[in-house]
Amino acid sequence: MPMPLWFAFDRGFRYHQCLMKSLTEYLWFEVPDRRGFVNITATIEQLVRKSGVREGLCLVNAMHITASIFINDNESGLHHDYDAWLEKLAPHAPTAQYHHNRTGEDNADAHLKRQIMGREVVVAITQGQLDFGPWEQIFYGEFDGRRRKRVLVKIIGD
Amino acid sequence: MPMPLWFAFDRGFRYHQCLMKSLTEYLWFEVPDRRGFVNITATIEQLVRKSGVREGLCLVNAMHITASIFINDNESGLHHDYDAWLEKLAPHAPTAQYHHNRTGEDNADAHLKRQIMGREVVVAITQGQLDFGPWEQIFYGEFDGRRRKRVLVKIIGD
Amino acid sequence: MPMPLWFAFDRGFRYHQCLMKSLTEYLWFEVPDRRGFVNITATIEQLVRKSGVREGLCLVNAMHITASIFINDNESGLHHDYDAWLEKLAPHAPTAQYHHNRTGEDNADAHLKRQIMGREVVVAITQGQLDFGPWEQIFYGEFDGRRRKRVLVKIIGD
Numbered sequence: 001m002p003m004p005l006w007f008a009f010d011r012g013f014r015y016h017q018c019l020m021k022s023l024t025e026y027l028w029f030e031v032p033d034r035r036g037f038v039n040i041t042a043t044i045e046q047l048v049r050k051s052g053v054r055e056g057l058c059l060v061n062a063m064h065i066t067a068s069i070f071i072n073d074n075e076s077g078l079h080h081d082y083d084a085w086l087e088k089l090a091p092h093a094p095t096a097q098y099h100h101n102r103t104g105e106d107n108a109d110a111h112l113k114r115q116i117m118g119r120e121v122v123v124a125i126t127q128g129q130l131d132f133g134p135w136e137q138i139f140y141g142e143f144d145g146r147r148r149k150r151v152l153v154k155i156i157g158d
Numbered sequence: 159m160p161m162p163l164w165f166a167f168d169r170g171f172r173y174h175q176c177l178m179k180s181l182t183e184y185l186w187f188e189v190p191d192r193r194g195f196v197n198i199t200a201t202i203e204q205l206v207r208k209s210g211v212r213e214g215l216c217l218v219n220a221m222h223i224t225a226s227i228f229i230n231d232n233e234s235g236l237h238h239d240y241d242a243w244l245e246k247l248a249p250h251a252p253t254a255q256y257h258h259n260r261t262g263e264d265n266a267d268a269h270l271k272r273q274i275m276g277r278e279v280v281v282a283i284t285q286g287q288l289d290f291g292p293w294e295q296i297f298y299g300e301f302d303g304r305r306r307k308r309v310l311v312k313i314i315g316d
Numbered sequence: 317m318p319m320p321l322w323f324a325f326d327r328g329f330r331y332h333q334c335l336m337k338s339l340t341e342y343l344w345f346e347v348p349d350r351r352g353f354v355n356i357t358a359t360i361e362q363l364v365r366k367s368g369v370r371e372g373l374c375l376v377n378a379m380h381i382t383a384s385i386f387i388n389d390n391e392s393g394l395h396h397d398y399d400a401w402l403e404k405l406a407p408h409a410p411t412a413q414y415h416h417n418r419t420g421e422d423n424a425d426a427h428l429k430r431q432i433m434g435r436e437v438v439v440a441i442t443q444g445q446l447d448f449g450p451w452e453q454i455f456y457g458e459f460d461g462r463r464r465k466r467v468l469v470k471i472i473g474d
Contacts, residue, residue, distance in 0.1 A: 243406065280377075
């Protein structure tokens, strides 16, 4: 079934538009206190648009092991409750209760808190947008702040 | 090395069969009590078959921030233990202990419980099936029920 | 815009190199004690190289529901702290406190501990390598050892 060459070539371009795309970006944070939560939803939405991905997955993860990425409500009372609750489950003081702090650190509690809140989220991208429920927002959770830390955003899809 | 055009075109069709596929579905739940667990494994398996994906990833996430998706054992005694344990770590009452409940809600504990149990799971698809260990089952975990909520299923792969 | 056939064909090969790749591997563990942590970072790095994926995602998950995969620091004092903390949040004994143990098991606590530490991690692959922060390492966390268990590694990308 011979076809004109321009047709085969045109199909080639359409394949190109369907192939897997990816975007990698690094976000920097420096939270001025030991602990804090930062809403990064708008930034992630911008990166999804930049990626050109219509259908795919977006991974957002803390690259430091005393910080979290999590999805929950953008409500300051709740953030207060998270902070008080994490401090109850994994208290900062007395710092000598943790073997990790014998290395000279005082942040063992931050490593524990981060396990409760999680390292990463994976979010669906549908029709070029974060596919979110009505109250879902993405937060950076800092448990050992006052220094610069990075978050990785990796988007793949077509 | 000139090749007949039909050969190049035939290759094109084979590319098409290899390109990334995706499937997006939304599941609705209305758990009649405040808390409960629902086994959704069979539904997710059906969606994997529907997607036609042979090798890929399946994301399942709660779209509401007082619910979880998690993978564990389908054993009612264990589910009782999870419920009692979560209530110990993040008690519902007294509701006034949580700042979030000053907004008029009484579900702050549900936001905390959901962080322990997690928002999402990512499951491998191998040879067209969920690639599961012998006891892995997927559950919807409700911590503030008696209303309709959604779960997102996103499958990508080839 | 007519193009020579060899050019269209050459593009075809380049498409081929861009198509989604995947790798599936299973790792076996038998931790000699009830609980323990095993650093599996080097093994996962080898599998990423083997996959040939340059840009993509790497899922690593426990296939058993009393074990975890998590990312944190490779520091023995911290691992001691994790173990003590998990035992405080979800004590092994008395085993009769858990309904799950009425089935004849004594590992209900392990199912709870695994929810804190997580089932899986999803890691970005950038330029053919795990895209990690300075201290990120991947661990297998065992909470009910002394028998053989599997971990799944699924890599997808291009």
